[in-house]
Amino acid sequence: MHSTRLEIQDMEVTFHAHDTTVKAVNHLNLSVGRGEIIGVVGESGSGKSVTSLSVMRLIQAPGRISHGKILYHHANGQVTDLAQLSDTAMRAYRGNEIAMIFQEPMTSLNPLHTCGAQVTEAIRLHKGISPKEAREQAKALFARVKLPDPAVIMDRYPHELSGGQKQRVMIAMAISCEPRLLIADEPTTALDVTVQKAILELLKDLQQQMDMSVLFITHDLGVVAELAERVVVMYKGSIVEQGPVQQVFLHPQHPYTKGLLACRPPLDKRLSRLPVTRDFMETDAEGNIQEKAGAVAEVINRLVISERELKARQAKLAASPPLLEVHGLQTWFPVKKSLTGNVLQWYKAVDDVSFTVAQGETLGLVGESGCGKTTLGRSLLRLIEPTGGSIVYKGQDLRSLSPAGMRALRKDMQLIFQDPYASLNPRKSVGAAILEPMQVHGLYGNERRQREKVLELLEKVNLLPEHFNRYPHEFSGGQRQRVVIARALAVDPSFIICDESVAALDVSVQAQVLNLLIRLREEFGFSCIFISHDLSVVRFISDRMMVMQQGKMVETGPADEVYDHPQHPYTRQLIAAIPKGL
Helix, strand or coil: CCCEEEEEEEEEEEEEECCEEEEEEEEEEEEEECCCEEEEECCCCCCHHHHHHHHCCCCCCCEEEEEEEEEEECCCCCEEEHHHCCHHHHHCCECCCEEEECCCHHHHCCCCCCHHHHHHHHHHHHHCCCHHHHHHHHHHHHHHCCCCCHHHHHCCCHHHCCHHHHHHHHHHHHCCCCCCEEEEECCCCCCCHHHHHHHHHHHHHHHHHHCCEEEEEECCHHHHHHHCCEEEEEECCEEEEEEEHHHHHHCCCCHHHHHHHHHCCCCCCCECCCCCHHHCEEECCCCCEEECCCCHHHHHHHHECCHHHHHHHHHHHHHCCEEEEEEEEEEEEEEEECCCCCEEEEEEEEEEEEEEEECCCEEEEECCCCCCHHHHHHHHCCCCCCCEEEEEECCEEHHHCCHHHHHHHHHHEEEECCCCCCCCCCCCCHHHHHHHHHHHCCCCCCHHHHHHHHHHHHHHCCCCHHHHHCCHHHCCHHHHHHHHHHHHHCCCCCEEEEECCCCCCCHHHHHHHHHHHHHHHHHHCCEEEEEECCHHHHHHHCCEEEEEECCEEEEEEEHHHHHHCCCCHHHHHHHHCCCCCC
């Protein structure tokens, strides 16, 4: 048993706006032992991040801790209620006693200062030592978090580092004052599986070396199974289940926990759709959760695609003509030029890649960040001009088309971006955003018919007619992703590229969006290239899988075959890095 480090007693966090009070955290009780790692899981809006920010006393108005205690147990046995401290007194705890790693390192690091300067500043602020000593300590921390060539990284700016390297800088900053409690809020969400695995191993090593307590917040139960000793499941501001990881994972009691565990694509079978939380629970008029009849295994077994159905689809696709044929595609970027402008060195983002996509087929494209996936997708649409090779779409060589000819064809070829918020105009309602491509391409006749089509599309992606006049900031991440899917479908395309379109979504929301894409693919009959770093997701949605490494295609084949019997060492490495759970 662990002695207590942090104890949250009956905490409520409320947000008051427009004469309405919302309880983001509702009578929460939670304790973290000394040297213990606890995983906190749940969907967006469950109260996970609000709980962590409350412990750090970083809740901003109109939010406030309206009830309860946050008891911090010092090494000498003294206990302090953090909820009662003044802002000045609380500053002494942040960094020294309690540190936090945030979800998105790029928003937490100052783009105008080098990484070394930022960590050095944090050390000087808390330890009051000379700039030279602080810099040496920062360099030692960079080595401790296993950053390559710490002396070089010290003088680099955040934009010059990869996602995994930026996250290591954040970890170095968080542990710089040797805190006794570390709060990690979704620190691996948008990382490749191999980078995620390295970050999790690093956190575990540091926790053991420093005997830290860790509150690890995530929506990925597979990650919790790899890292934590205990797990806490949150739903709508309350804890619905908690206990040792093995007990909760193997014998979940609450229907919401059962749903979360079932939402991830299974690694040993292929399903027609993914289970979602509503398959296991429903809410009555008073807001009470009721469990639906039927065990998890029964629900999943009903969704398994038979071998006969799988072979029938494969035969149908094999007989279909190719929609897209790519031969020897190259997209190179100049790295170094001579004084006369001649290129001395190229960065080969896409290098001699060839493949086909049949009509109605989904081709999964996997690999780590920097392997060339996104560059390949944009090169196919000539959003980035290829350096060499051919792209034949419906018998037409796209590289021979003029800009005007390419613009006319773009109606048929659509791209769904990773970040829907960044790809929507915040000043346009979602109805106007979906309407715009119809107007650009002169589809469906008059504006009345176009508006009817928008409402029809909103319904198809499970949004409501009243959403037409709302703006992007009024939607959740999953809803915004549905909006950009509707916008892509507005021009009735034959070919869609999904670029990491579910990477940052909760597992339950991710399951809903993946199910939606499969249903729409069947209804509209489009072909798709699905880009992701998550092999389990790609295996679920794809007919074939293509693995990229350093700009080259290293393996391709039927999705199940590549996953079950990988031939290339890099593919085996990617599969080994997937959190398997228990």
